[in-house]
Amino acid sequence: MSSCLIAPSILSANFARLGEEVDNVLKAGADWVHFDVMDNHYVPNLTIGPLVCEALRKHGVTAPIDVHLMVKPVDRIVPDFAKAGATLISFHPEASEHVHRTVQLIKANGCQAGLVLNPATPVEVLDYVLPELDLVLLMSVNPGFGGQAFIPSALDKLKRVRERIDRLGKDIRLEIDGGVKADNIREIAAAGADTFVAGSAIFNAPDYATVIAQMRAEVAAARR
Numbered sequence: 001m002s003s004c005l006i007a008p009s010i011l012s013a014n015f016a017r018l019g020e021e022v023d024n025v026l027k028a029g030a031d032w033v034h035f036d037v038m039d040n041h042y043v044p045n046l047t048i049g050p051l052v053c054e055a056l057r058k059h060g061v062t063a064p065i066d067v068h069l070m071v072k073p074v075d076r077i078v079p080d081f082a083k084a085g086a087t088l089i090s091f092h093p094e095a096s097e098h099v100h101r102t103v104q105l106i107k108a109n110g111c112q113a114g115l116v117l118n119p120a121t122p123v124e125v126l127d128y129v130l131p132e133l134d135l136v137l138l139m140s141v142n143p144g145f146g147g148q149a150f151i152p153s154a155l156d157k158l159k160r161v162r163e164r165i166d167r168l169g170k171d172i173r174l175e176i177d178g179g180v181k182a183d184n185i186r187e188i189a190a191a192g193a194d195t196f197v198a199g200s201a202i203f204n205a206p207d208y209a210t211v212i213a214q215m216r217a218e219v220a221a222a223r224r
């Protein structure tokens with residue numbers, strides 16, 4: 001199993017002080033910055049684009065930026081995010097006419113590629129494309145908003161995707177996104193996730209370092 005990575009979703013950060021918020025959460029022990037891009041079309045919400053990603057890089061953020069695109073169509077915006085400093089780019093298959101082509105486009109632009117499965121998207125969508133991926137992102141809420149409750153069926157889905165990744169024997173990260181908290185992360189880790197997005201659980205807490213440390217301890221307990 002790969003190392004445990006914590007990826008705070010900046011959707012729940014204070015956007016008026018975004019650079020400082022990202023610095024603080026990284027100082028508090030976060031590994032990646034999870035960057036939620038919403039277009040008010042694929043999902044009913046509107047957030048941030050490549051300019052903000054670029055601004056974080058110019059501000060001095062060197063940690064991996066994990067871009068979660070909830071944008072349809074997706075291909076046109078991929079090169080812009082690559083130029084803006086994205087490390088990984090993940091997209092929803094429903095937002096791409098040609099999933100395999102979008103994966104290749106992301107890689108051709110020098111980024112790692114991830115595919116995102118909504119709660120009702122079957123794992124079979126990974127057939128034929130899993131070997132090309134660097135990451136699978138399972139949604140444990142319907143995309144569009146932070147602060148929603150974890151959908152329990154994601155646990156069974158995590159197990160099924162973990163089996164597929166292990167069978168393939170390739171180093172592919174299994175990321176979970178939505179409703180992840182210190183009090184449910186242990187069972188999420190036990191089900192096979194190795195990369196944990198958490199927005200409200202971290203940014204709504206008084207002390208980011210305490211929550212992140214708690215989360216890591218829970219993941220370690222699941223792996224013992």
Ligand SMILES: O=C(CO)[C@@H](O)[C@H](O)COP(=O)(O)O
Pocket residue numbers: 009011012034036068141142143144145146147148177178179180197198199200201
């Ligand atoms: O992609 C999304 C929502 O669409 C997420 O990344 C959320 O922003 C996670 O927030 P919490 O559920 O952890 O508050």
Ligand SMILES: [Fe+2]
Pocket residue numbers: 009034035036068177197
């Ligand atoms: Fe996300």
